[in-house]
Amino acid sequence: MGKHIYNIAVIPGDGIGKEVMPEGLRVLDAAAGRFGIELRYKHIEWASCDYYAATGRMMPDDWKAQLSGMDAIYFGAAGWPAAVPDHVSLWGSLLKFRREFDQYVNLRPARLFDGVPCPLANRKPGDIDFMIVRENTEGEYSSVGGIMYEGTEREIVMQQSVHSRIGSDRVLRFAFELARQRERKQVTVATKSNGLAVSMPWWDGRAAAMAAQYPDVDWDKQHIDILSARFVLQPQRFDVVVASNLFGDILSDLGPACTGTLGLAPSANLNPERAFPSLFEPVHGSAPDIYGRNVANPIGMIWSGAMMLDFLDTDGGSGRQAHDAILAAIQQVLRDGPRTADLGGTASTTDMGQAIAAAVAG
Numbered sequence: 001m002g003k004h005i006y007n008i009a010v011i012p013g014d015g016i017g018k019e020v021m022p023e024g025l026r027v028l029d030a031a032a033g034r035f036g037i038e039l040r041y042k043h044i045e046w047a048s049c050d051y052y053a054a055t056g057r058m059m060p061d062d063w064k065a066q067l068s069g070m071d072a073i074y075f076g077a078a079g080w081p082a083a084v085p086d087h088v089s090l091w092g093s094l095l096k097f098r099r100e101f102d103q104y105v106n107l108r109p110a111r112l113f114d115g116v117p118c119p120l121a122n123r124k125p126g127d128i129d130f131m132i133v134r135e136n137t138e139g140e141y142s143s144v145g146g147i148m149y150e151g152t153e154r155e156i157v158m159q160q161s162v163h164s165r166i167g168s169d170r171v172l173r174f175a176f177e178l179a180r181q182r183e184r185k186q187v188t189v190a191t192k193s194n195g196l197a198v199s200m201p202w203w204d205g206r207a208a209a210m211a212a213q214y215p216d217v218d219w220d221k222q223h224i225d226i227l228s229a230r231f232v233l234q235p236q237r238f239d240v241v242v243a244s245n246l247f248g249d250i251l252s253d254l255g256p257a258c259t260g261t262l263g264l265a266p267s268a269n270l271n272p273e274r275a276f277p278s279l280f281e282p283v284h285g286s287a288p289d290i291y292g293r294n295v296a297n298p299i300g301m302i303w304s305g306a307m308m309l310d311f312l313d314t315d316g317g318s319g320r321q322a323h324d325a326i327l328a329a330i331q332q333v334l335r336d337g338p339r340t341a342d343l344g345g346t347a348s349t350t351d352m353g354q355a356i357a358a359a360v361a362g
């Protein structure tokens, strides 16, 4: 088998994205060195609020051309609300990638690691280990809507949710296929069909039709309110959770929060057909409140890099091994190594990245 060579666009973005990215690259390099993978980086400064401050745009007109030939995008964080309104930075960068590169699955694991204090009572490693599959290109994140009579007493604002049959079926199918590969083979579908009485009964119907094609997978649907409560009260119930864009966004902050800190959480914005590059980023945002002190937890960024190597390697060889080695190193450091403030320690972002890279190198 030949050496695997991947072209990666590296986009730190904003805030702590710029601090965790070097640690992500440090660990990727250690894994690449150990498993015979060649990573060719293209460093990009746009898709950031600094670029916006200089140009009035988040990305250049030729952004797609600049990304041609890239196998994946490794992304830090988006947003610097003191300079650019959040909806402008998000729609001008991350959401553009997701929509124009048809990254319709946002895969977000939540796992309780040994050595991480769990905020939930009586939970041990193994009790929380589930995957959130978030629809990533439509749903509540739609650009359909508008404001009428703006600035007057008659002001009206509307924003429509958009759920297509193709968009819903493909993300549901991904969730059921994923569950089929896992030991427990169980899917929970997030809904709110008692309140959102048009879109969500329809979504439930799509889910039931999909489930009928997977008799080997157990499934149920739960309203988003009780589902959120159960994340906290009974997280061991969940295996694969599939949700619309907004529900999935909320659940994928809550899930990792139940495992101790959002700083651990990775995500993969996937175009499963590989027609476009997929994007890998930590779930956390740019965290302006802690930026500049080198105290952010780099594990979300590092784990996202592991997911990237796993996804890129279509023959389940070195990329899968690199992924597993990075996860083992994360577990080792969380048990015995330096820890950042969100985990109750005093280590810096760099300390933690170096420790994980050393553990990967072996």
Ligand code: GGG
Residues within 6 Å of the ligand: 075, 076, 077, 078, 079, 090, 094, 249, 281, 282, 283, 284, 285, 286
């Ligand atoms: N690294 C993730 C990030 O920058 N998130 C900012 C954010 O607000 N994202 C919203 C979303 O994922 O929909």
